[in-house]
Amino acid sequence: MRLRFHRSLDxxxxxxxxxxxxxxxxxxxxxxAYRVRDLSICDLVDRGELAxxxxxxxxxxxxxxxxxxxxxxxxxxxxxxxxxxxxxxxxRVGDSARTISDRVRDLQKIASAEIPVDLxxxxxxxxxxxxxxxxxxIEADADMAESVxxxxxxxxxxNSGAHQTLLALMKEKPELAxxxxxxxxxSRALERVADHATNIAEDVIFWVRGADVRHHVRETEATGTGx
Amino acid sequence: MRLRFHRSLDxxxxxxxxxxxxxxxxxxxxxxAYRVRDLSICDLVDRGELAxxxxxxxxxxxxxxxxxxxxxxxxxxxxxxxxxxxxxxxxRVGDSARTISDRVRDLQKIASAEIPVDLxxxxxxxxxxxxxxxxxxIEADADMAESVxxxxxxxxxxNSGAHQTLLALMKEKPELAxxxxxxxxxSRALERVADHATNIAEDVIFWVRGADVRHHVRETEATGTGx
Numbered sequence: 001m002r003l004r005f006h007r008s009l010d011x012x013x014x015x016x017x018x019x020x021x022x023x024x025x026x027x028x029x030x031x032x033a034y035r036v037r038d039l040s041i042c043d044l045v046d047r048g049e050l051a052x053x054x055x056x057x058x059x060x061x062x063x064x065x066x067x068x069x070x071x072x073x074x075x076x077x078x079x080x081x082x083x084x085x086x087x088x089x090x091x092r093v094g095d096s097a098r099t100i101s102d103r104v105r106d107l108q109k110i111a112s113a114e115i116p117v118d119l120x121x122x123x124x125x126x127x128x129x130x131x132x133x134x135x136x137x138i139e140a141d142a143d144m145a146e147s148v149x150x151x152x153x154x155x156x157x158x159n160s161g162a163h164q165t166l167l168a169l170m171k172e173k174p175e176l177a178x179x180x181x182x183x184x185x186x187s188r189a190l191e192r193v194a195d196h197a198t199n200i201a202e203d204v205i206f207w208v209r210g211a212d213v214r215h216h217v218r219e220t221e222a223t224g225t226g227x
Numbered sequence: 228m229r230l231r232f233h234r235s236l237d238x239x240x241x242x243x244x245x246x247x248x249x250x251x252x253x254x255x256x257x258x259x260a261y262r263v264r265d266l267s268i269c270d271l272v273d274r275g276e277l278a279x280x281x282x283x284x285x286x287x288x289x290x291x292x293x294x295x296x297x298x299x300x301x302x303x304x305x306x307x308x309x310x311x312x313x314x315x316x317x318x319r320v321g322d323s324a325r326t327i328s329d330r331v332r333d334l335q336k337i338a339s340a341e342i343p344v345d346l347x348x349x350x351x352x353x354x355x356x357x358x359x360x361x362x363x364x365i366e367a368d369a370d371m372a373e374s375v376x377x378x379x380x381x382x383x384x385x386n387s388g389a390h391q392t393l394l395a396l397m398k399e400k401p402e403l404a405x406x407x408x409x410x411x412x413x414s415r416a417l418e419r420v421a422d423h424a425t426n427i428a429e430d431v432i433f434w435v436r437g438a439d440v441r442h443h444v445r446e447t448e449a450t451g452t453g454x
Contacts, residue, residue, distance in 0.1 A: 057433075064308060071298045081291060081311060088312060167408060174401040177394060181411075188415075206284075 005070045009079065012062050013138065016083055016090075019055050020134040022048060023090040024127050026097035027193055031123030033104045034186060037112070045101040052094035059087045082207040086137060089196040089203075093130060096189040096196075103182045103189075113179040116169070117162040122190045125155050129197035136201060142208040148201035155194035162187040232297045236306065239289050240365065243310055243317075246282050247361040249275060250317040251354050253324035254420055258350030260331045261413060264339070272328040279321035286314045309434040313364060316423040316430075320357060323416040323423075330409045330416075340406040343396070344389040349417045352382050356424035363428060369435040375428035382421035389414040 026048045033041035063080050066072070072080060129151050136144035166180040166187075253275045260268035290307050293299070299307060356378050363371035393407040393414075 060308075060433075064305065067294070067308075068300055068304055073295055077295055078291065081287075081294075084308060084311060085315060088315060167404060170397050170404040170408075171401045174398045174404075177397040177401075177404070181394060181397075184408075206287075 005066075005072065005076075008062075008066050008070065009072075009076065012059070012066060012080070012083055015055075015059050015062060016087060017134065017138065019052065019059060019087060019090050020130065022052050022055065023093035023097075024130050026052065026094050027100075027123060027127050027130070027190070030097040030100035030104070031120055031186075031190075033101060034107075035120050037104065037108060039105060039108055042101040042104050045097050049094045049098045052091055056087055056091040060084060063087075078207050078210060082137065082203050085203045086134075086200050089199050090130075093193050093196050096193050099189045100186050103186050107179065107182050110178055113176045115166075115179060115183045117165055117183055117187065118158075119162070119183065119186055119190065122155060122158045122162070122187060125151065125158070126190045126193040126197065129155070129194050130200070133197040133200035133204065137204045137207075140204075140208050142205045145201040145204040145208070148197055152194050152198045155191055159187050159191040232293075232299065232303075235289075235293050235297065236299075236303065239286070239293060239307070239310055242282075242286050242289060243314060244361065244365065246279065246286060246314060246317050247357065249279050249282065250320035250324075251357050253279065253321050254327075254350060254354050254357070254417070257324040257327035257331070258347050258413075258417075260328060261334075262347050264331065264335060266332060266335055269328040269331055272324050276321045276325045279318055283314055283318040287311060290314075305434050305437060309364065309430050312430045313361075313427050316426050317357075320420050320423050323420050326416045327413050330413050334406065334409050337405055340403045342393075342406060342410045344392055344410055344414065345385075346389070346410065346413055346417065349382060349385045349389070349414060352378065352385070353417045353420040353424065356382070356421050357427070360424040360427035360431065364431045364434075367431075367435050369432045372428040372431040372435070375424055379421050379425045382418055386414050386418040 026045055029041050029048070030045045033039070033045060063084050067077075067080055129148050132151070133145065133148045136142070136148065163184060166184045169180045170177045253272055256268050256275070257272045260266070260272065290311050294304075294307055356375050359378070360372065360375045363369070363375065390411060393411045396407045397404045
């Protein structure tokens with residue numbers, strides 16, 4: 001029973017890792033589609049989003065089955081709930097990839113323009129945050145999760161820098177307002193990805209630190225049902 | 228035991244209702260702050276956001292305690308998990324209110340301009356969606372939840388209409404680009420509120436319809452532990 005239970009927890013963790021990989025790849029592809037203006041990559045992002053949505057439901061169902069059948073306590077319970085919350089954030093990272101892909105399609109329909117904002121750099125930072133937040137979850141490392149929170153400040157700075165640059169561009173060359181606005185929306189979508197990574201990191205901190213406290217209580221109470 | 232359990236479920240539901248009310252009010256206030264350009268309302272929104280964040284943690288903790296102590300099964304388990312997911316969405320509605328409030332503060336620093344977009348109408352639609360999605364949850368009414376999904380199309384249309392209008396304004400009067408961009412970001416924040424309502428409605432559908440199926444299985448299995 002306990003053995004099967006821990007195997008289920010491992011399966012759940014593994015599935016969440018795959019989900020995180022899909023979400024990260026979606027952003028990387030969307031930014032690549034922007035960089036090289038390639039609509040075939042947009043197609044991949046759009047198909048990927050559907051797969052991510054299906055995966056979200058599967059993970060939720062697995063978590064629910066696990067709770068229903070195994071009734072985990074304390075730290076394991078907190079772990080499963082963290083999976084459910086992280087899962088929802090990853091699904092929305094997929095939505096952000098889709099937002100970017102839609103903007104790339106719109107950009108493709110109009111004249112191209114030099115946009116003086118390094119969106120690939122923002123994308124690379126934001127995906128690094130997703131990666132690190134998930135790693136902190138896998139390793140139950142609250143300190144690592146905290147480092148994700150400070151990375152978010154950098155993405156926020158890049159985003160507000162992009163905001164200013166693009167606003168100035170709109171005023172100076174109103175004929176490029178459409179291009180500038182699309183770039184601004186992509187910048188904002190990437191900032192949201194970073195926000196999702198921050199949410200994940202916060203859940204990890206709440207899970208690990210909260211779980212530690214509860215785990216300790218359980219041990220002293222010696223109920224023997226905790227992990 | 229069962230009586231105490233159902234009382235706990237009711238407490239949780241009641242607390243989520245309060246949370247939903249806070250989130251709805253935050254958006255209404257933020258839009259009002261925009262409409263009448265009143266920074267004292269922005270202060271209320273900002274303080275409210277902190278309260279919403281605290282409330283989110285409290286609800287999560289309540290849900291966790293309930294799962295740990297009562298180990299609900301089937302439909303009740305699904306209910307508690309829906310609360311956890313809805314709770315996260317409501318917290319982000321608070322974030323959107325904060326985004327709007329920040330934009331109103333920025334607008335206050337610059338010359339005012341006539342912005343030809345009906346943001347209060349969008350705000351009123353978006354908050355109606357939140358209200359209805361929560362009502363569908365309280366009444367476990369999947370059909371009502373589905374009506375929220377179709378309301379989302381209206382908000383999307385208003386948002387993309389606002390987008391076009393404001394882009395045209397930026398091109399025609401580049402000196403108003405800053406004002407137009409702030410309005411556009413408020414429109415987008417309201418569209419996100421509608422997205423959160425949609426997420427909530429989807430969770431309700433998944434909960435109610437999934438729960439019905441599971442509840443039925445439970446009854447035929449006659450385990451007697453379902454509600």
